[in-house]
Amino acid sequence: MAKVTIDGIEIEVPDGTSILQAARMIGPTVAPPAMCFYTNLPSSGGYCRTCMVEVTKGSEKDPRPMPKLVASCRTQVMDGMVVGNRTSEKAVDARKGVVEFLLLNHPLDCPICDQAGECHLQDLSYENGSAKTRTDFERRTFDKIDIGDKIQLHMNRCILCYRCVKVADQLTPERVHGVMNRGDHSEISTYITKAVDNEFSGNMIDVCPVGALTDKTFRFKSRVWFTKPVTAHRDCDKCCGKVVLWYKGEDVLRVTGRKDQWGEVEEFICNTCRFDKKRTSDWVVEGPTNLSRHSVISANHYEKLVVPNELTLNDIKPLNP
Amino acid sequence: MKLTNRSVVVSKKELTWSEKLYLPAITQGLGITISHFFKKKATVQYPEVEKPRTEIWRGRHVLKRDEEGRENCTACGLCAVACPAEAITMEAAERMKGEEHLYREEKYAATYEINMLRCIFCGLCEEACPKDAIYLTDRLVSPEYDRQDFIYGKNKLVEKIDDRIDIVPRKK
Numbered sequence: 001m002a003k004v005t006i007d008g009i010e011i012e013v014p015d016g017t018s019i020l021q022a023a024r025m026i027g028p029t030v031a032p033p034a035m036c037f038y039t040n041l042p043s044s045g046g047y048c049r050t051c052m053v054e055v056t057k058g059s060e061k062d063p064r065p066m067p068k069l070v071a072s073c074r075t076q077v078m079d080g081m082v083v084g085n086r087t088s089e090k091a092v093d094a095r096k097g098v099v100e101f102l103l104l105n106h107p108l109d110c111p112i113c114d115q116a117g118e119c120h121l122q123d124l125s126y127e128n129g130s131a132k133t134r135t136d137f138e139r140r141t142f143d144k145i146d147i148g149d150k151i152q153l154h155m156n157r158c159i160l161c162y163r164c165v166k167v168a169d170q171l172t173p174e175r176v177h178g179v180m181n182r183g184d185h186s187e188i189s190t191y192i193t194k195a196v197d198n199e200f201s202g203n204m205i206d207v208c209p210v211g212a213l214t215d216k217t218f219r220f221k222s223r224v225w226f227t228k229p230v231t232a233h234r235d236c237d238k239c240c241g242k243v244v245l246w247y248k249g250e251d252v253l254r255v256t257g258r259k260d261q262w263g264e265v266e267e268f269i270c271n272t273c274r275f276d277k278k279r280t281s282d283w284v285v286e287g288p289t290n291l292s293r294h295s296v297i298s299a300n301h302y303e304k305l306v307v308p309n310e311l312t313l314n315d316i317k318p319l320n321p
Numbered sequence: 322m323k324l325t326n327r328s329v330v331v332s333k334k335e336l337t338w339s340e341k342l343y344l345p346a347i348t349q350g351l352g353i354t355i356s357h358f359f360k361k362k363a364t365v366q367y368p369e370v371e372k373p374r375t376e377i378w379r380g381r382h383v384l385k386r387d388e389e390g391r392e393n394c395t396a397c398g399l400c401a402v403a404c405p406a407e408a409i410t411m412e413a414a415e416r417m418k419g420e421e422h423l424y425r426e427e428k429y430a431a432t433y434e435i436n437m438l439r440c441i442f443c444g445l446c447e448e449a450c451p452k453d454a455i456y457l458t459d460r461l462v463s464p465e466y467d468r469q470d471f472i473y474g475k476n477k478l479v480e481k482i483d484d485r486i487d488i489v490p491r492k493k
Contacts, residue, residue, distance in 0.1 A: 111397030111451050112428045220413045220428050223398035299402050 002079040006030050006053075007087045019072035019083055020051050024262065031262070032085050033095075033124050035102070035209045036161035037073035039264055044166045045073035048159065049098045050124060054091045057082035069094050092128070099129035105140040106210070107156050115211030117224040117296045120263055121159065142187055147177065147196050150216055150275050151205060155187050158212035164188065164204040171268060172198035188212065199238060202274040206257045206265045217275055218246075218254035225296045227253055229289035234282055238270040244289050245280075252278045258289075376490035378459040379442045382435055383486045384479040385454055387425055392479060393454035396430035400446035400455055408439035409446060426452075433478060437462045437471040447491075456488040 001012050006023050007030045013022045021039075023031040032053055037045030045051075051073050055066040060080030069091060072083070085091055103125060110116040142155035160179065165188070168175040176198075177190040190196060196204070204213045227246040234241045246254045255274045257265035277283065291298045309315075339345065365372055374380075385393050396413035414431035416424045423429075446455050465471055480486050 109426075111395045111399070112426055116397070220396075220415050222413070223402075225402050226398060296402065300407065 002077045002081070004077040004079075004081045004083065006083045007085050013077055015076075017077050019053060019055075019070070019075050019077055019081075020045075022077050023053075023072065023083070023085060028261065030085055032072050032091075033120075033128065034073055034262075035120055035124065035159060036163060038163050038166070038207055039262075040268070041163060041166040041170060041207070044163055046071055047162055048102070050095060050102075050128075052091055052094050052098065054084040054088035055081060056084055056088075095128045096130060099125050100134070102159050103129065103133070104135065105156075106159065107139055109157075113154075113157065113211035114214045114219060114224075115157075115208075118263075119211060120209035140184065145189055147190050148201075148216075150202065150271065151196060152214045152216040152219055153188065154212050154214070155189075157210050158188055159210055160186055160188075161209055163207040163209070164213055167203050167207055167268075168196075168198075168201070171200040171203060174198075199270050199272070200268060202271045203257065203265065203268045205274075206259070206268075209263075215254050215256075215274075217278075221253045222248050225299050227297075228301065229291065229297065231258065231286040231289045232283035233286065234273065234277065234284060236270060236273055239273060240267040240269065241273055242267055243269055243273055243283075245283060245285070250280070252280065254278075374459050376459060377493075379444050379457040381437075381458055381460045381462045382440075382446070382473070382478055383456050383458050383488070384430075384433065384475065385456060385488070386480060386482065386485075389422070390482045391421075391423060391425040392429060393425055393452045394430045394433065395424075395426045395428050395452055395454075396433070397451065399449040399451060403445045403449035404440075405443060405445065406439045406441050408436045408441075410434050430475065433475050435473045435478065437473055438468065456486075456491055458486055458488060458491075460486075 002015055002017070003010060003012050004019070004022050005011075006019070006026060009026050009030060011022060011026050013025060017025075020032060020034060020037060032051040034045070034051045035048035037048075037051065049071060051071055052069040053072045054069055055075075057063050058066055058081065059078035063080070072085075102121065106121065110119070110122065113119070116122065139156070145153055145155065147153045162179065165175070165178055168177055177188060177196055179186050180189045181187060202215075205215050208214075224246070227248050230245045230247055232243055232245050234243075242258055243255050244258050245252045246256065255269070255277065257267065257269045260266055288301075291301075387393055396411045398411065401407075401409040401411060410432075411430045411434070412432045413428050416427050416429055442457065444457050447457055462471070
């Protein structure tokens with residue numbers, strides 16, 4: 001076990017835990033944001049640099065501070081480590097810079113993008129970025145590539161987090177897409193525009209933190225905040241079958257995996273559940289999904305409205321019995 | 322207990338002979354009425370005469386087009402989520418090839434409806450709009466005989482290409 005202090009809060013965690021995971025154990029107030037790290041995808045993380053934290057004390061044995069900010073998703077805790085995240089000016093400032101870099105080439109097409117409202121980059125830039133763009137040069141654009149009839153790829157929106165590549169590597173037996181070219185020219189693509197049609201390929205949509213990979217069957221159907229998420233399950237021989245159905249009126253507009261507090265899918269689902277089962281009769285509905293009150297998706301949803309009990313004569317007790 | 326200084330004790334004393342005639346009271350009342358004939362009237366003869374409205378009056382909405390006549394609205398739904406009266410509904414559609422001169426972006430509002438009976442003309446939709454598409458104008462919502470007619474669709478909301486509505490004063 002290692003004792004680690006993050007933003008002044010001490011916690012004991014098993015050896016080998018990353019700083020990010022330790023911070024998440026404490027809670028969302030100290031957890032650094034993460035755009036590329038994904039708990040269910042081993043070897044993810046380390047690309048986006050949004051989770052940078054300052055380590056002011058390396059460990060009990062070697063109390064020297066780490067010379068540079070470290071990526072908390074890839075750095076393991078050590079006994080006696082002291083980490084600054086929100087309290088560290090350096091980390092906050094660096095994150096602001098990282099957000100600015102991520103947004104350099106990211107198009108400002110949130111009004112069109114289907115991810116808007118559940119986009120991690122939106123949240124990240126809202127919480128950590130600056131309100132103004134300082135550059136006025138042309139943003140990088142790519143030619144459109146069709147990667148099948150189920151998944152829509154918008155390369156312009158990609159932030160190269162590699163999560164979808166990890167999904168393809170780890171969930172599907174043979175990968176047909178990956179990152180081509182290097183540096184500023186990198187892009188997600190398939191081998192000679194070969195369609196992605198693996199049974200678990202739809203999870204790329206769920207893991208994508210931005211709107212680069214979206215559900216083509218849901219394309220422009222509705223904004224997420226007009227849909228009502230409902231938790232449901234079904235017997236599936238390929239996956240766990242635990243999903244969230246996104247309703248508009250009586251229609252299921254799309255099916256996604258269940259996401260936890262950190263926006264990560266709890267269990268991956270198969271394409272049959274995701275794309276082919278869009279009737280209420282296919283599912284056993286468990287109830288409305290609990291969303292954060294701060295999410296725009298919960299705007300104008302009143303399912304949690306509590307009506308105060310009306311007083312009856314029996315409720316009124318005399319003051320001096 | 323006396324609560325205010327304005328309270329008057331009601332007395333039921335007998336009227337005098339001149340008061341019993343009622344004539345002085347009637348002429349006094351008539352005098353007040355007749356004096357109003359010569360004063361400036363508070364009302365106007367609408368719709369022949371209209372009271373002046375400020376340039377930034379929050380009236381009937383317009384969905385703007387850009388300089389090339391393409392619709393600005395992309396059906397992003399921010400006006401609807403900002404609307405406190407929940408008066409706005411919309412459905413989006415994808416722009417097809419050959420429609421580039423009609424819609425500015427690759428998504429557009431296939432239907433866009435404002436229920437003018439629900440609308441409270443607060444202007445939050447205008448404030449929320451990221452595409453410069455919806456504005457409140459100094460025009461009024463005209464009276465209708467049927468409640469259904471107050472649900473304004475795109476045919477009533479989108480400005481005519483040859484009859485643009487100037488919203489520059491509101492933009493200031």
